Amino acid sequence: MEEREVSLHRGLIGAQPEPAANGQRVNRQASREGGFSTGWLIAPSVAWMLLFLVIPLISIFVFSFWTSTGYGLEPGFNLQNYGDYFVSKGFFDPESRRFLSPSVFIKTLGTTFRFTFEVMLLCLLIGYPIAYFLAMRVKSFKWQMALFLLCMVPFWTSYLIRAVAWLPMLGRRGLLNSMLLALDIIDKPTRVLLYSEFGYTTALVQIYIVLCVGPIFFSLAKIDADIIEAAKDMGATAFQIFREIIFPLSLPGVAIGMIFIFVMLMGEFATAVVVYGGKTSTVGTVILNYYAIANYPFAAVNAIMLMLAMMAGVIIILRLVNIRKEL
Amino acid sequence: MADKVKIEGVTKSGVSRRQFMGTTAKAVAAGTVVAGFPYISTGNEPLRTIGLGVSIINDIQAQASKDLGFEVRGQALGYGAMFGKMLNQNDQYDIAEGYYNDFDVFIPAKVWHPTDTKRVKEWDSISDLSKTGRLTPDSNPGDGDAPFRKLWINESGDLVDGPSRYVSAVPTWHNADTLGYNPEETGGKLESWASLFDDKFRGRVALLNVPQIGVMDAAMGAEAGGLIKFKDKGDMTRQEIDVLIDFLIQKKRDGHFRAFWETFGQSVNLMVSGEVAVESMWSPAVTAIRSEGVPCIYADLKEGYRGWHGGLSISNKVSGKRLDQAYEYINWWLDGWAGAFVARQGYYMSQTDNVKKHLSPEEWDYWYMGKPAAKELMDPFGNPLVPKGEVRDGGSYWDRFKKIAVWNSLMKENDYLVKRWTEFLTA
Structure with missing residues (x-):
């Protein structure tokens, strides 16, 4: 028993508490100590969620069936909004001789999805090595913490400033263009850096990457060093160790990070305005546009579709990695 | 409020004074919301007014409070929030500082x-x-939601062909918008709205990303370029919208547009940083760009201007003594002090005689008469703004406003427009 104590890995997160030998007894002890029952303990958060999440969600759903008269709302059950959302020009478009051309809203949702996946992939490709380096290569706890905080520094400024800061970097007279000009790589300022897909993706990756570095770092740091030691002793190559041990054990962190980024990016609209110069629309901007002209039912339809898309995405990510089991 | 003004006075470099004012106004506005909640009626509640940052400026409502002897509390909102609040929460304000196009x-x-x-x-x-x-008798009334088309109502609030005893809003500040350009980049003077789509400026053009207004600027450009003749730019048909948006989509695919801007600050940055040569612009942006040392001209184009007009309305939840105060506030706006204040930002007032009394002769000549500044002129917060000798683009007030081609408007096909505009942005 004593030996077991010593061999417990003292990682950054610390050892997980041993599960109580007899859960029931612990429970009974807790209730005997007095205090609040479970129902009372969750009551504040349930009330909060009901008031500020469930009720608004229900009202958005109800609104989506109402009719906008331009200067007000007419209660009712109108499926027209959903029809408009899915089909743009009727069932048959005589001019282009096509059936069921997908509406601009579906296309926007598609574009939003595409950007989201691009950025998620880039964040993973860049973020994973960073997290790996922090957790596995940096041996001293002090340095680990210091470098991790360094990663977090951009998060200390406002989100908008992080986006705006890209303008002097990527602009026509920006730092990058000046550098390329000075090095004679280009002879006149290039416009592809800013207000372009390149600039947009770059900014999004920089803004959101911490959201995946964090969780991946924590799940990597939790890996018991003894397991890796054992694998080495048994002759596993570095790649085998990564493939068989480190990567599978880091998956919960990857999944959590990806969910964070996914949810944030799907609802994204400000960066598109600042760094992409508004040259694309996201579901967020569409909702905003319809909100601004007080067509709340149609804004609600867009919001619901966005929510469904988000739910589907999160479910897919959770299907790929069983976080509960892995943790 | 007095404290805020004092802090204001010592702020120097860094944030411009106007930006600072905006922030202060917002902070005050936020304070209003928080403080307003548990307020117990004492019969002395402040008069609550809401609008955009054009007319809701701390200094204006503070001066009104001082002159009127009761507190006027302003809340400056973004466009969408203002629109929603005016429409859905008319018990949350007493005065609406709105715009005729809505x-x-x-x-x-x-x-x-x-x-x-x-x-x-x-x-x-x-x-x-x-x-x-x-x-003036020879003025062109222009297409779209000109104030005179949305002004006259009957006692029960229905729109009528004027004149009538009742109005929807008392007309106040207004302006005429046009293209702004950097003459060094365009290599000369711009004469026509067609320049907006001139291939010469490919990749150096920005457009305002508010569908209802951006489409007007685009329509001015497309019509001047001979692409389409609109029956009424202020109320386009679906076919007209289709032709215009298809043209815009083509232009966008050709890489014609550098960016679409949404805020005043963005429009200034686009030109100051050299990203664009020509863009749709609001009048105060020109001064802001010039103050950064970048040349900028507010084009006087042969097809005319796009006008907009604000006004003061009273919520129908207001009655009794509060209603008297609301009328007093409206009368105060027409009394000249506020008109002079907004004149120093480049806006015009519906009642000019009183404004003239509150401006120095040099200010009047520059802002209203279109003459060269006889001396250095200050902005409303006392900062140097216009160097001696500078002339306002477009001539006198009367020269500009007899040439309004179209007014900001809300079309019947607004929903269709927003949808097609979204397609344009996504293309």
Whole structure:
């Protein structure tokens, strides 16, 4: 028993508490100590969620069936909004001789999805090595913490400033263009850096990457060093160790990070305005546009579709990695 | 509030004063919301007014409070928030500082009290621009939601062909917008709205990303370029919208547009940083760009200007003593002090005689008469703004406002427009 104590890995997160030998007894002890029952303990958060999440969600759903008269709302059950959302020009478009051309809203949702996946992939490709380096290569706890905080520094400024800061970097007279000009790589300022897909993706990756570095770092740091030691002793190559041990054990962190980024990016609209110069629309901007002209039912339809898309995405990510089991 | 003004006075470099004012106004506004919640009626609640940052500026409402002897509390909102609040929460404000192009929504919604012109002291001296659409007899009234088309209502609040005793809003500040350009980049003077789509400027053009207004600028450009002749730019048909948007999509695919801007600051940055040569622009942006040392001209184009007009309305939840105060506030706006304040930002007032009394002769000559500044002029917060000798683009007030080609409007096909505009942005 004593030996077991010593061999417990003292990682950054610390050892997980041993599960109580007899859960029931612990429970009974807790209730005997007095205090609040479970129902009372969750009551504040349930009330909060009901008031500020469930009720608004229900009202958005109800609104989506109402009719906008331009200067007000007419209660009712109108499926027209959903029809408009899915089909743009009727069932048959005589001019282009096509059936069921997908509406601009579906296309926007598609574009939003595409950007989201691009950025998620880039964040993973860049973020994973960073997290790996922090957790596995940096041996001293002090340095680990210091470098991790360094990663977090951009998060200390406002989100908008992080986006705006890209303008002097990527602009026509920006730092990058000046550098390329000075090095004679280009002879006149290039416009592809800013207000372009390149600039947009770059900014999004920089803004959101911490959201995946964090969780991946924590799940990597939790890996018991003894397991890796054992694998080495048994002759596993570095790649085998990564493939068989480190990567599978880091998956919960990857999944959590990806969910964070996914949810944030799907609802994204400000960066598109600042760094992409508004040259694309996201579901967020569409909702905003319809909100601004007080067509709340149609804004609600867009919001619901966005929510469904988000739910589907999160479910897919959770299907790929069983976080509960892995943790 | 006095504290805020004092802090204001010592702020120097860094943030511009106007930006700072905006922030202060927002902070005060936020304070209003928080403080307003548990307020217990004492019969002395402040008069609550809401609008955009154009007319809701701490200094203006503070001066009104001082002159009127009761507190006027302003809340500056973003466009969407202002629109929503005016429409859906008319118990949350007493005065709406709105814009005539939204009145197709507000008039039928009956959220406002029909304003009785008999209680507006200066009613008769308010110019004909908002009453008949003609500032001078030879003026062009222009397409779209010109104030005179959305002004006259009957006692029960329905729109009527004027004149009538009741109005939807008392006309106040207004301006004429056009293209702004950097003459060094364009290599000469721009004469026509067609320049907006000139291939010479490919990749150096920005457009305002508010569908209802951006489409007007685009329509001016497309019509000047001979692409399409609109029957009424202020109320386009679906076919007209289709032709225009298809053209815009083609232009966008050709890489014609550098960016679409949404805020005043963005439009300034685009030109200051050299990203664009030509863009749709608001008048105060020109001064802001020049103050950064970048040349900028507010084009006087042969096809004319896109006008917009603000006004003061009273919520129909207001009654009794509060209603008297609301009329007092409206009368105060027409009394000249506020008109002079907004004049120093480049906006015009519906009642000019009183504004003239509150401006120095040099200011009047520069802002209203279009003459060279006889001396250095200050902005409303006392900062140097216009160097001696500078001339305002576009000539005098009367020269500009007889050439309004189209007014900001809310079209009947607005939903269709927003949808097609989204397609344009996604293309």
